[in-house]
Amino acid sequence: MKEELYLEHRSSIWSIETVKCTSDRRVNMAEDTLMLNITSDSAPYFHSNRYQRPTSKEKWASRNIEKRKSSGIQEVVPSKRGLYSYEKDSKTEDKPSYEDTGEEEQSYQIPVSKPVPKAASKALSSVIPKSDQSNQAQPKLKSKHVGENKVEDRAFVKTSSLFKNNPDIPDVHRPAVTQLKEKVFTSDSFAGLDLHPHLVATLTKVLNVTSMTSVQKETIPVLLSGRDAVVRSQTGSGKTLAYGIPLVQSLQAVEPKIKARDGPLAVIVVPTRELAQQSFQIFQKLLKPFTWIVPGVLMGGEKRKAEKARLRKGINILITTPGRLVDHIKNTLSIAFSAVRWLILDEADRILDLGFEKDLTVILNSLNATGPPRQNVLLSATLTDGLSRLAGICMNEPVSIQVGEKAELCSKSLPDPAADLPDSFTVPEKLQQHMVLVPSKLRLVCLAAFLLSKCKFEKGHKIIVFVSSCEAVEFLLTLFKAVLCGPKAKQQPPLSFLRLHGNMKQEERTEAFHDFSVCKTGILLCTDVAARGLDLPQVTWIVQFNPPSSPAEYVHRVGRTARIGEKGSSLLFLTPVETAYTTLLANHNISLSEIKLETILSSLMLDDRFKVRGKYDSKSSKAQEVRERATVLQTEFEDFVHADDNSVQMAKKALQSFLRAYTAYPSNMKHIFHIKTLHLGHAAKSFGLRDAPQGLVSTANGSSKERGKDKSKDKRPPKKKLSAKEQEAVLMRSEYASGMDKDSKKKKKKKTQAEGEEDSVD
Ligand SMILES: Nc1ncnc2c1ncn2[C@@H]1O[C@H](COP(=O)(O)OP(=O)(O)OP(=O)(O)O)[C@@H](O)[C@H]1O
Numbered sequence: 001m002k003e004e005l006y007l008e009h010r011s012s013i014w015s016i017e018t019v020k021c022t023s024d025r026r027v028n029m030a031e032d033t034l035m036l037n038i039t040s041d042s043a044p045y046f047h048s049n050r051y052q053r054p055t056s057k058e059k060w061a062s063r064n065i066e067k068r069k070s071s072g073i074q075e076v077v078p079s080k081r082g083l084y085s086y087e088k089d090s091k092t093e094d095k096p097s098y099e100d101t102g103e104e105e106q107s108y109q110i111p112v113s114k115p116v117p118k119a120a121s122k123a124l125s126s127v128i129p130k131s132d133q134s135n136q137a138q139p140k141l142k143s144k145h146v147g148e149n150k151v152e153d154r155a156f157v158k159t160s161s162l163f164k165n166n167p168d169i170p171d172v173h174r175p176a177v178t179q180l181k182e183k184v185f186t187s188d189s190f191a192g193l194d195l196h197p198h199l200v201a202t203l204t205k206v207l208n209v210t211s212m213t214s215v216q217k218e219t220i221p222v223l224l225s226g227r228d229a230v231v232r233s234q235t236g237s238g239k240t241l242a243y244g245i246p247l248v249q250s251l252q253a254v255e256p257k258i259k260a261r262d263g264p265l266a267v268i269v270v271p272t273r274e275l276a277q278q279s280f281q282i283f284q285k286l287l288k289p290f291t292w293i294v295p296g297v298l299m300g301g302e303k304r305k306a307e308k309a310r311l312r313k314g315i316n317i318l319i320t321t322p323g324r325l326v327d328h329i330k331n332t333l334s335i336a337f338s339a340v341r342w343l344i345l346d347e348a349d350r351i352l353d354l355g356f357e358k359d360l361t362v363i364l365n366s367l368n369a370t371g372p373p374r375q376n377v378l379l380s381a382t383l384t385d386g387l388s389r390l391a392g393i394c395m396n397e398p399v400s401i402q403v404g405e406k407a408e409l410c411s412k413s414l415p416d417p418a419a420d421l422p423d424s425f426t427v428p429e430k431l432q433q434h435m436v437l438v439p440s441k442l443r444l445v446c447l448a449a450f451l452l453s454k455c456k457f458e459k460g461h462k463i464i465v466f467v468s469s470c471e472a473v474e475f476l477l478t479l480f481k482a483v484l485c486g487p488k489a490k491q492q493p494p495l496s497f498l499r500l501h502g503n504m505k506q507e508e509r510t511e512a513f514h515d516f517s518v519c520k521t522g523i524l525l526c527t528d529v530a531a532r533g534l535d536l537p538q539v540t541w542i543v544q545f546n547p548p549s550s551p552a553e554y555v556h557r558v559g560r561t562a563r564i565g566e567k568g569s570s571l572l573f574l575t576p577v578e579t580a581y582t583t584l585l586a587n588h589n590i591s592l593s594e595i596k597l598e599t600i601l602s603s604l605m606l607d608d609r610f611k612v613r614g615k616y617d618s619k620s621s622k623a624q625e626v627r628e629r630a631t632v633l634q635t636e637f638e639d640f641v642h643a644d645d646n647s648v649q650m651a652k653k654a655l656q657s658f659l660r661a662y663t664a665y666p667s668n669m670k671h672i673f674h675i676k677t678l679h680l681g682h683a684a685k686s687f688g689l690r691d692a693p694q695g696l697v698s699t700a701n702g703s704s705k706e707r708g709k710d711k712s713k714d715k716r717p718p719k720k721k722l723s724a725k726e727q728e729a730v731l732m733r734s735e736y737a738s739g740m741d742k743d744s745k746k747k748k749k750k751k752t753q754a755e756g757e758e759d760s761v762d
Helices: 056-071 118-127 197-205 214-224 239-252 273-286 304-313 322-331 348-352 354-368 385-394 440-455 470-483 506-518 551-558 581-586 597-606 619-642 645-663 680-685 696-701 705-713 724-736 740-749 753-761
Strands: 003-009 012-016 027-031 034-040 110-112 155-157 185-189 211-213 229-232 266-269 295-298 317-320 342-346 375-380 399-402 431-437 462-466 497-500 522-526 541-544 568-574
Touching (some): 185 214, 197 273, 211 214, 229 239, 239 273, 239 342, 239 375, 266 322, 273 295, 273 317, 295 304, 295 322, 304 322, 317 322, 322 354, 342 348, 348 375, 431 597, 440 470, 440 522, 440 541, 440 568, 440 597, 440 680, 470 522, 506 522, 551 581, 597 619, 645 680
Parallel strands (some): 229 375, 266 317, 295 317, 431 568, 541 568
Antiparallel strands (some): 003 012, 003 034, 027 034, 110 155
């Protein structure tokens, strides 16, 4: 009886004729998409002479085999070149291999490693006699770790083509843009201001600053005079000290001296926990000579009980995230605002936007109910006129400080450079902004090639990569660590990855923030939690793997580099259909230069891990080799993802969250980012998935038949359909969440006696 061993890998089946089984039996081992079958001709399935009902996966596998047979796809290939070899069936040569994706199989064959999952390997060795296992014709079973296989070991297999069926990459028209410039430093020193000498000494000795930046020169005197202010200046221009110095100067002069039990005299609201920690540390330094003034921080993720205790002892400068402050307003009796004379909203446009609207209302109502007249300050690099007007609700004739000015007209086509001032943003002068147009399928390899080129083949790079969801951060971290930092990547320097997103435990977030702050080189994969205000030293590149939901967020993300007059670069990933995003940015005076996809991919030529066997002499075949290396890398990603169920699930989750984020772009961006323009199969590939998983679109945009079915069963009242803006707000809120919402829910469910007692004491 002829026995065959099938290794089925979704669209492909490798057959090994020479392997003999010891008995007439079929052992079927399935690992999600990969199935290892040892079959006899005899059906049904027998094991130890007992009939066993086929599992659904077995059924699926045999159905697939039948389907392929009937469609004429050659399954059993006596290999001449290698065991994982494919021969083209002349009849099926041009048939797409991926029904879901509409992919075509590659027209050329390239050697790639084909690891088999451990479990499959184990099952195989248990059923193949030792003598047969040593057979030359047997496939080499490899561990899950990709990159371990030598180039020579790579057998020839066909993979779906990365470079076929992609949309054309259009020529980018660079719209005429008037570049705004802002001088960072002035020649004026802090000593020239009427500040306490100990404060000036602290600035010089502890904070190492002597001359003022432009925003400090303009803002400090206004705030010292007691006026409200709305301050806009570019990222990394020293806005924290612009409000921090006059605040400390004014509080240290209060007579009689401030006491801790006076409670908060200043409330500083910031959108993220990391920014709260960072600002707190700056105030700790500024207050060194003024030990009687107590700074304190309240933020999500921290123990509420400990915060309550600190509030009871007394905090004079209170730095807080909105959600956590609202929670204390509602639950902590010892919080009192009767002495508050400063309210500062840092990253004010973020605090004022939809995501924090409710929280801010609670905070303002609480502050307005009591206390002396208050000085209010709003700051951001992207405050627009509209938001300043909104801010008028709580401000008293604020002085508007806009540091940026029209300096250089880059295009003669704009007759009136001042016409669009209100919504134009200034980015740091030494920031080099780039974009790359990448078809969906190639996004993953393009990102990997870019990171390898910077961190492996150049020195001293510190890179932040922004992605649209926590799940995608987790996925990329796992994938890159395994594939780019696996055993084969021993060569120096090693790539080091960190992550930061809203679903991490607070201790992990704090650790990641600290580690990335102090490291000399490394890659931080993160969501927008790291977009605002963070002052991470010596970041050389900002990569935006997913475009942000507004030009303002773009400005804040790129603003994590090129700070305080330093150099820096940024790279924005766009798919060809998203090219119009450049026009949107140009409307806000932001201009990007293009880096060609081929240029980024060609860095793979430096990495022999992705080498293929062919010989390449001419220029055109160099391009071919680049493509082949990119395909090898993509295959390694896919192999890793499909090697076990966990990683498949992780990739699916990441894809799903990406789709959800895609549907949440605001309505004024729908002409650029619309879920209908996404090719699901191609998007799946950018998460290392070989096919588009079923049902994802329905989950992402909530408009499938399944939903209709569910409705009839589901007796709950229908959920209110969210507008795009509201969806965005929900996303944003979850990213910036203080952590209190969860805590509050938990608390309601299971309130401990201790907590209850403490609440009543407060
Ligand atoms: N006068 C100064 N001289 C030298 N360095 C300064 C001066 N003022 C601030 N800095 C430094 O500049 C860096 C950026 O400052 P800061 O974080 O306050 O910028 P920012 O304008 O608030 O940025 P963002 O808009 O991104 O929040 C910090 O490292 C800070 O220590």
